[in-house]
Amino acid sequence: MQRWNDLGQIPPDFGPCVVTLGNFDGVHRGHRYVLQSVLEQASRRGVPSVAVTFDPHPLEVLFPDRAPQHLTSLDQRLALIEAVGLDAVLVQPFTTDLAKLTPREYVELVFVGALRAELVVVGQDTRFGVKNSGDVHTLAELGAEHGFEVIALDDLGEGRRWSSTMVREQLLAGRVDQAASILGRPHRVSGTVVHGFHRGRELGYPTANLGHDSDGLxxxxGVYAGWFLRLDLPEGAPDRVLPAAISVGTNPTFEGTRRTVEAYVLDRTDLDLYGEHVAIEFVEHLRPTLKFDSIEALLEVMADDVERTRSVLTTIVPEHVTGQ
Structure with a gap:
């Protein structure tokens, strides 16, 4: 998949093409429905398929206090878009100048001038241009004027439209299985393994701690069952994807104050993971974070956590795991 980081990188003779527009944070099932429609329409017409997205998120520039937490890093977002099969993606740097463009100015600059779009495929909730003043009706009017078609796809969802906001709500409530049903895969947090307090090793459950610069909400x-991915290993390596019991919280039994994400790889005490680039995927919530009166009580519950994790993951084949 070609990647352009600004309009100047698009070849002057590029197009015609089929294009879509969106933030695509999480690249959930609703997003993929739009992207797959773009791919199908482009294949039918024999032209390239293109997604236009933004970095950073527009709210980070316009209203930083209202900016949402990212579900995915930019690299993961692009990997997920590429996995659909699109030919190219334009990652537009979102700036205050870009935010000032009227819907007409934006369409003429990007869809008409740079991409020579013959079809634009979007969701019903699409907004663009200054103060989000452009919608699908605006786009259709501009398309009729400039010679490109517009398809506005119906929303997808089960009682409520699938959205990145909905995924965030589920994750912040600990409902990782519900988030996964919208995403079409387990939610992922990735980062580098760093040294923690080494309490897990002392207790017989060595954990890999993610650094605070991790990507993903x-x-x-709470305690979760999930997968531990060693991203530095090649795909197909025996120890690349491992079952894990995952803890998120401040370790209240030890009077902790710093929130951490740590994973115990089931039945493995031989792994040296410090400095590795890894990902943790959340499959099922097991229990809330608790404060225990004794180490013995903690160990008893940790043993149960491990067995429940084993039970949850035994029937799941991690087919979702790719190089993303």
Whole structure:
């Protein structure tokens, strides 16, 4: 998949093409429905398929205090878009100058001038241009004027439209299985393994701690069953994807104050993971974070956490795991 980081990188003779527009944070099932429609329409017409997205998120520039937490890093977002099969993606740097463009100015600059779009495929909730003043009706009017078609796809969802906001709500409530049903895959948090307090090793359950610069929204405090991915290993390596019991929280039994994400890889005490680039995928919430009166009580519950994790993951084949 070709990647352009600004309009100047698009070849002057590029187009015609089929294009879509959106933030695509999480690249959930609703997003993929739009992207797959773009791919199908482009294949039918024999032209390239293109997604236009933004970095950073527009709210980070316009209203930083209202900016949502990212579900995915930019690299993961682009990998998920590429997995659909699109030919190219334009990652527009979102600036205050870009935000000032009227819907007409934006369409003429990007869809008409740079991409020579013959079809634009969007969702019903699409907004663009200054103060989000453009919608699908605006786009259709501009398309009729400039010679490109517009398809506005119906929303997808089960009682409520699938959205990145809805995924965030589920994750912040600890409902990682519900988030996964919208995403079409387990939610992922990735980062580098760093040294923690080494309490897990002392207790017989060595954990890999993610650094605080990790990518992806961290779910609500609690204990989860999930997958531990060693991203530095090649795909197909025996130890690349491992079952894990995951803890999110401040370790209240030890009077902790710093929120951490740590994973115990089931039945493995031989792994040296410090400095590795890894990902943790959340499959099922097991219990809330608790404060225990004794180490013995903690160990008893941790043993149960491990067995429940084993039970949850035994029937699941991690087919979702790719190089993303």
């Amino acid at each position: 961290v779910p609500d405090d």
